[in-house]
Amino acid sequence: MAASRLEVRKTYKLYIGGAFPRSESGHSYEVHDSKGKFVANAAKASRKDVRDAVVAARKAFPGWAGRTAYNRGQILYRIAEVMEDRRPQFVQAVQQSEGGSAAQAGRQVDEAIDRLVWYAGWADKLAQVAGNANPVAGPFFNHSAPEPTGVVGVLAPQSSSLLGLVSVVAPVVVTGNTTVVVSSYSRPLPAVTFAEVLATSDVPGGVVNLLTGDAATLGPWLAAHMDVNAIDVTGVAGDLDTATALEVAAADNLKRVRRAPAAEPDWTAVPALTTMTDFLETKTVWHPIGV
Amino acid sequence: MSATASTQSSEGLGAYADVTASEASLRRFLHGLPGVDQVGAEARAAALGTRSIKTTAKAYALDLAISMVDLTTLEGQDTPGKVRALANKALRPDPSDPSCPSAAAVCVYGDLVGDVKEIVGDRVNVAAVATAFPSGRAALDVKLADTRDAVEAGADEIDMVIDRGAFLAGHYLQVFEEIVAVKEACRRPDGSHAHLKVIFETGELQTYDNVRRASWLAMLAGSDFIKTSTGKVQPAATLPVTLVMLEAVRDFREATGVQIGVKPAGGIRTAKDAIKYLVMVNEITGPDWLTPDWFRFGASTLLNDLLMQRTKMATGRYSGPDYFTLD
Numbered sequence: 001m002a003a004s005r006l007e008v009r010k011t012y013k014l015y016i017g018g019a020f021p022r023s024e025s026g027h028s029y030e031v032h033d034s035k036g037k038f039v040a041n042a043a044k045a046s047r048k049d050v051r052d053a054v055v056a057a058r059k060a061f062p063g064w065a066g067r068t069a070y071n072r073g074q075i076l077y078r079i080a081e082v083m084e085d086r087r088p089q090f091v092q093a094v095q096q097s098e099g100g101s102a103a104q105a106g107r108q109v110d111e112a113i114d115r116l117v118w119y120a121g122w123a124d125k126l127a128q129v130a131g132n133a134n135p136v137a138g139p140f141f142n143h144s145a146p147e148p149t150g151v152v153g154v155l156a157p158q159s160s161s162l163l164g165l166v167s168v169v170a171p172v173v174v175t176g177n178t179t180v181v182v183s184s185y186s187r188p189l190p191a192v193t194f195a196e197v198l199a200t201s202d203v204p205g206g207v208v209n210l211l212t213g214d215a216a217t218l219g220p221w222l223a224a225h226m227d228v229n230a231i232d233v234t235g236v237a238g239d240l241d242t243a244t245a246l247e248v249a250a251a252d253n254l255k256r257v258r259r260a261p262a263a264e265p266d267w268t269a270v271p272a273l274t275t276m277t278d279f280l281e282t283k284t285v286w287h288p289i290g291v
Numbered sequence: 292m293s294a295t296a297s298t299q300s301s302e303g304l305g306a307y308a309d310v311t312a313s314e315a316s317l318r319r320f321l322h323g324l325p326g327v328d329q330v331g332a333e334a335r336a337a338a339l340g341t342r343s344i345k346t347t348a349k350a351y352a353l354d355l356a357i358s359m360v361d362l363t364t365l366e367g368q369d370t371p372g373k374v375r376a377l378a379n380k381a382l383r384p385d386p387s388d389p390s391c392p393s394a395a396a397v398c399v400y401g402d403l404v405g406d407v408k409e410i411v412g413d414r415v416n417v418a419a420v421a422t423a424f425p426s427g428r429a430a431l432d433v434k435l436a437d438t439r440d441a442v443e444a445g446a447d448e449i450d451m452v453i454d455r456g457a458f459l460a461g462h463y464l465q466v467f468e469e470i471v472a473v474k475e476a477c478r479r480p481d482g483s484h485a486h487l488k489v490i491f492e493t494g495e496l497q498t499y500d501n502v503r504r505a506s507w508l509a510m511l512a513g514s515d516f517i518k519t520s521t522g523k524v525q526p527a528a529t530l531p532v533t534l535v536m537l538e539a540v541r542d543f544r545e546a547t548g549v550q551i552g553v554k555p556a557g558g559i560r561t562a563k564d565a566i567k568y569l570v571m572v573n574e575i576t577g578p579d580w581l582t583p584d585w586f587r588f589g590a591s592t593l594l595n596d597l598l599m600q601r602t603k604m605a606t607g608r609y610s611g612p613d614y615f616t617l618d
Contacts, residue, residue: 051609058611227611252608 011041012188014049014212015195017056018205023213024048031188034099042188045213047221050180053209054227057151057178060206065148065176073123075202076174080116082201083109089193090162097161097187111268112166119170122276126175130277134284141287146280148176149256153222155215155235161187163267165194168234171275173207180209180222182235188212216242223249230256230279237264303547307511314464317508321463324507327499327535336530339574340567349566353601354392356565357384359583360594361418361554363398364618365425365522371406374399378410380616385598388605394594395583396448400424401441408445418448418488422473425492425521427452431469438476441485448486449477452521453505455495463508470512488516488554493532494524502532506539516552522589527557530567537575550579556589562600565593591618 011028013020022028025046031039064072083090087109095105127146134142152172157164161184172179183191195210211218215235223231223246231250236242243260250257258278310320344352362381364374378397385391396416397407407417419441423429429437438449451473457465470489477485489509493502509517517536520527533555540551553572559565565588572580580586595615602610 054609221609224608225611226609226614249608253611 009040012043012192012212014043014045014053015192015199015208015210016049016053016206017059017209018199020195020199021049021052024052031186033096039096040189042192042212045182045211045218047218049211049213050218050221050225053180053211054151054153054222054225056206056209057180058227060204061148061150061178064173064178064204064207067176069124069127069176072174072176073120076116076120076123076170078201079197079203080113080120082197083113083116083194086193086197087113090190093189093193094162097184097189098159108160108163112163115163115166115271116170118271119174119276123174126273126276129273130280130282136286139289141289142284143287144282144284146175146277147283149279149281150177150229151227152177152179152279153225153228153231154179154181155219155222155231155233156181156183156191157234157237157264157267158184158186158215159264160184160267162190162194164234164264165191167267167271167275168232169208171271172232172279173203175276175280177230177279178207178209180228181211182215182218182222183210183212184235185212185214219246220249223247223255224252226253228253228255230258232258232278233260234258234264235260237261303549304511304513306547311464311467311511314462317463317467318461321504321507324500324503327503329499329531332499332531332534336534336571339534339571340530342567342570344566344570350601350604352566352569353562353597353604355581356562356569356588357594357597357601358392358395359587360394360597361396361398361556361587361589362394362594362618363522363556363589363591365398365400365420369400369403371403374403374406375410376616377618378407378415380594380618381415382411384594385601385615388601391598391601395587398448398450398589401437401444401446404441404444404446416447416486417445418450418486419444419446420450420452420490420521422451422469424450424452424490425523427454428456431472434469435472435476438473442477442479446485448488448516449473450488450490450518452490452492453509455492458496458501458505458508463504467508467512470509470514474513486515487513488518488552489514490518490521490556492521492524493519493528494526499531499535502535503539506536507543510539510543510549510551514551516554516587518554518556518589520555520557520589522557525558528555528559528589530571533568534571534575537572537580540580541576550585552585552587553580554587554589559588559590560592560596562593562597565597594618 023043023045027044028041029044031042033039090109091105094108130146132144136142154168198208233246237260381394381397396418398418401419404419421438421441422434453466474487477487491505536553544550599610
């Protein structure tokens with residue numbers, strides 16, 4: 001019946017500062033499914049998109065870090081809710097990208113939504129675990145509290161297109177950081193849909209900026225950027241030379257680096273708290289008693 | 292730099308003596324100026340904004356733009372300490388790089404001129420806003436006293452505002468005579484005079500035709516520079532408004548031989564914007580205006596962005612605001 005209908009061929013865009021711009025370079029690239037069939041075009045982010053995204057993330061940082069942890073948690077729950085609403089679309093995107101059955105893709109999506117809920121729960125509890133009231137020998141209180149570090153660059157995993165993405169983005173933003181994420185190059189579509197979810201779930205513009213493009217090209221710009229405070233280079237897992245080069249570039253302004261594992265980890269495992277604490281700074285304050 | 296414009300002015304301006312003789316003749320002249328094609332001006336400005344300036348041309352443009360910045364702070368909360376910090380920044384915008392040029396001037400309220408002068412001496416100019424800035428609503432005596440105070444304190448340049456109320460009401464001669472009087476107040480005992488910049492507040496003039504008229508009015512009255520805005524009213528400087536003013540100074544030099552400078556101020560925050568202005572200056576008036584003597588940017592945050600871009604070109608990596616002073 002629909003044999004004569006011409007399919008709309010989609011060209012997706014980037015997600016920067018709460019808006020969906022095209023790449024500054026004007027470039028896009030073809031995205032194929034697991035069987036090699038054309039699916040859609042994705043914007044190919046350039047270094048200037050990285051620059052713009054960092055500016056947007058920096059601008060959003062004070063507002064996001066200044067919100068209460070409880071409020072950030074609620075917003076993460078909200079993301080999970082909206083993802084749940086769009087579950088069929090995510091299942092299709094994951095299945096197209098990663099292959100396998102619809103049931104397998106469905107499990108990935110469920111796992112990703114549960115992962116968000118898990119991190120959302122941590123929002124107002126992490127300070128109790130990572131912070132401390134330090135005992136001191138004097139008439140003072142001495143408190144240590146975790147604080148967000150700032151703008152975090154994230155190179156998202158290449159093979160786990162949705163669960164892996166959520167697993168690296170959620171721990172960064174839940175604690176109050178803002179982020180510039182480079183999605184999987186060959187499997188960007190779940191990330192594009194995720195950006196659409198973020199745009200409609202109370203996340204302030206600029207908190208998460210999603211770029212579709214090549215981690216090896218964009219990584220060095222992000223790693224060398226003096227206005228980025230930390231970088232997660234999981235996306236180049238297994239490529240030791242690139243990972244080392246990124247760490248060297250990141251050393252210039254003493255970025256916190258979450259190093260690339262030798263191979264992409266099993267994302268279904270329960271995450272360690274270091275996924276969050278790696279991007280936190282500890283603020284310690286002395287406070288006199290009885291004044 | 293301040294004396295050049297006026298020495299040659301009397302002769303070329305002679306032809307316009309009867310224009311400014313009476314209210315009626317001045318009005319006839321200003322309303323006889325060709326109207327500005329609004330759509331055309333905006334399209335031209337937009338088209339010039341699309342030029343791509345890269346590599347060595349960009350490096351040149353960035354340094355030129357830095358040397359054209361009138362580093363400005365015009366807040367009620369300005370303290371002597373703050374303007375001294377700003378003065379030091381104008382001298383050495385990038386302390387880590389001695390090849391970075393100084394800014395053109397520091398622009399402050401008249402009472403803070405002394406604090407700035409102490410730091411910069413003669414190495415960078417000191418500009419003071421005067422004549423009841425920013426509204427311009429005061430008696431002429433007050434405005435002139437304001438101007439004389441700033442000149443006595445050592446200001447090299449005076450940024451005056453025109454009486455927009457009088458201009459919009461059509462009292463052109465009143466505005467004209469006010470500029471002439473302020474120019475006279477800029478005179479120093481040794482006969483030299485402080486450079487006079489006339490601010491139109493183009494955001495309040497409503498039309499491009501009015502901008503063109505105000506430009507001619509100020510130039511005939513003997514201003515050395517014409518300046519778009521105070522920075523207190525939105526919209527401040529825009530590309531099309533500056534284009535109209537650049538055309539006016541170009542035509543004025545053709546007619547009289549007197550060169551007048553242009554200063555867009557307010558709302559220019561990025562290096563990209565600044566380069567668009569430089570492209571426009573080169574295209575409309577030609578390279579004669581591409582020096583800090585004849586073109587300035589009134590700005591504060593612009594300087595940091597220029598420095599960040601400059602650092603990016605030198606180091607090959609993006610810089611951040613953490614590495615430059617807050618102001």
